[in-house]
Amino acid sequence: MANTKEVRKQIASIKSTQKITSAMEMVAASKIKKTQNEMQLGRPYSEKIKEVISHIANSSSEYSHPFYEHRETKKACFLVVSSDKGLCGGLNINLFKQVINKSAELKAQGIESNFALIGLKAASFFKSVGGDVVANVQKLGDKPDPDALIGLTKTVLDLHRSGEVDQVYLCGNGFVNTMTQQPKVEQLIPLPAEESDELTSTHWDYLYEPEAQELLEGLMTRYIESLIYHAVIENSACEQAAKMLAMKNATENAGDLIKELELLYNNVRQAAITQELSEIVGGAAAV
Amino acid sequence: MSTIKVSIVSSSEEIFSGEGTMVFATGSLGEIGIAPGHTPLLTGLAPGPVRVQNGDDEKTFFCSGGFIEIQPDIVTFLSDRAERAESMDEAEAIKAQELAEKNMHDKESELDYTKAAAQLAEAAARIKTIQKLRKNK
Numbered sequence: 001m002a003n004t005k006e007v008r009k010q011i012a013s014i015k016s017t018q019k020i021t022s023a024m025e026m027v028a029a030s031k032i033k034k035t036q037n038e039m040q041l042g043r044p045y046s047e048k049i050k051e052v053i054s055h056i057a058n059s060s061s062e063y064s065h066p067f068y069e070h071r072e073t074k075k076a077c078f079l080v081v082s083s084d085k086g087l088c089g090g091l092n093i094n095l096f097k098q099v100i101n102k103s104a105e106l107k108a109q110g111i112e113s114n115f116a117l118i119g120l121k122a123a124s125f126f127k128s129v130g131g132d133v134v135a136n137v138q139k140l141g142d143k144p145d146p147d148a149l150i151g152l153t154k155t156v157l158d159l160h161r162s163g164e165v166d167q168v169y170l171c172g173n174g175f176v177n178t179m180t181q182q183p184k185v186e187q188l189i190p191l192p193a194e195e196s197d198e199l200t201s202t203h204w205d206y207l208y209e210p211e212a213q214e215l216l217e218g219l220m221t222r223y224i225e226s227l228i229y230h231a232v233i234e235n236s237a238c239e240q241a242a243k244m245l246a247m248k249n250a251t252e253n254a255g256d257l258i259k260e261l262e263l264l265y266n267n268v269r270q271a272a273i274t275q276e277l278s279e280i281v282g283g284a285a286a287v
Numbered sequence: 288m289s290t291i292k293v294s295i296v297s298s299s300e301e302i303f304s305g306e307g308t309m310v311f312a313t314g315s316l317g318e319i320g321i322a323p324g325h326t327p328l329l330t331g332l333a334p335g336p337v338r339v340q341n342g343d344d345e346k347t348f349f350c351s352g353g354f355i356e357i358q359p360d361i362v363t364f365l366s367d368r369a370e371r372a373e374s375m376d377e378a379e380a381i382k383a384q385e386l387a388e389k390n391m392h393d394k395e396s397e398l399d400y401t402k403a404a405a406q407l408a409e410a411a412a413r414i415k416t417i418q419k420l421r422k423n424k
Contacts, residue, residue, distance in 0.1 A: 038299075041299055041300040041301075042298065042299060042300075044294070044296045044300070044301035044304075045296040045297060045298050045299075045300075045301070045365065048294060048296045048363050048365060049365055051363070052354070052356040052363055052365065055356065055358065056329070059327070146298050146299075204327060205327070206327045206328060206329040207326060207327065207328045207329070208328075208329055208330070209314060209315065209316045209328065209329075209330040209331070210315065210316060210330075210331075212329075215329055215330070215331065215354070218331070218354070219329075219354055219365075222353075222354070222365065226298060229298065
């Protein structure tokens with residue numbers, strides 16, 4: 001049977017781990033508010049640009065943008081948004097599983113895939129799984145800067161323009177509430193056709209200043225950028241929520257473990273006392 | 288008096304949302320005035336002040352590059368960065384301008400030069416907005 005000193009040591013070490021996990025839980029809880037706030041602030045822009053884009057889609061424009069074009073697909077690109085840090089439960093791995101499934105599904109249809117990755121966790125995962133990685137951004141921190149994503153977005157869009165990639169999927173975690181995060185894989189390019197609203201009934205078009213092509217190109221790029229940025233922000237909120245939950249569980253588990261060990265400690269102590277007593281009694285009887 | 292719905296948003300926040308009887312902005316091809324019932328127009332947004340008039344009330348905002356979408360009853364400014372003009376700091380703007388000028392003079396490559404020129408244009412537009420606001424007061 002284990003001796004009391006060993007058990008005591010174990011209890012002390014678990015207690016210090018528990019302190020760390022509960023501190024991390026509190027840090028994550030305070031960060032959730034910040035990231036959620038940021039999500040809220042970014043929402044008007046995403047909504048407005050979406051409105052504008054759907055207006056454009058419904059106008060009978062002289063110029064049709066390649067992002068709307070459905071072409072025969074030979075290669076798809078997955079844009080995977082992950083966290084930089086671990087200790088957030090199954091958040092990243094659930095997402096990666098979905099990405100891999102989707103990629104396998106496409107492969108069955110004869111469509112190859114490559115990957116553009118945001119976040120350290122995605123980078124290390126796809127390094128171990130093996131996959132054609134075309135772009136990578138990491139260490140965005142708690143306050144992702146939209147500028148940091150421009151390079152990656154451009155790489156992906158250029159691949160699409162040059163015809164090397166025909167479809168682009170955006171993969172990230174969706175924030176449902178602090179308890180639930182939903183991994184999702186959404187088609188980014190070609191843009192899914194919007195349901196027509198009242199604007200379609202009449203035949204109209206914008207005036208463009210300067211050129212339609214130039215403007216739409218810029219606007220579409222900005223739209224895609226804003227979608228990606230939003231996905232990154234949302235994922236960061238998910239990360240904090242998942243981290244809080246994971247750390248809460250860890251703290252609770254540590255508590256259970258400590259209880260069990262304390263029981264063991266008392267048993268061991270009692271056994272030692274009983275043994276000592278019986279030895280003394282035995283010794284006295286012998287005399 | 289008829290009004291047009293105006294919204295100014297930047298990628299990080301919503302700057303303004305409300306009604307206006309007349310809106311002035313700097314498009315990529317020059318200054319434009321937008322009245323209710325404007326024909327649908329899509330144009331670039333150059334760095335500069337955006338003025339929203341509602342009757343006698345006038346509000347000024349600063350927008351850096353972006354896009355303007357105009358529908359007969361809605362005008363939307365999609366700005367990369369927008370600020371309420373009141374919150375702009377002139378000293379900060381002049382400092383940015385000086386820095387941009389300095390960058391322009393010791394240009395090292397073509398790329399840096401275009402970047403510096405863009406910075407300079409933005410800083411100049413910022414100062415213009417502030418000064419215009421001062422004059423109105």
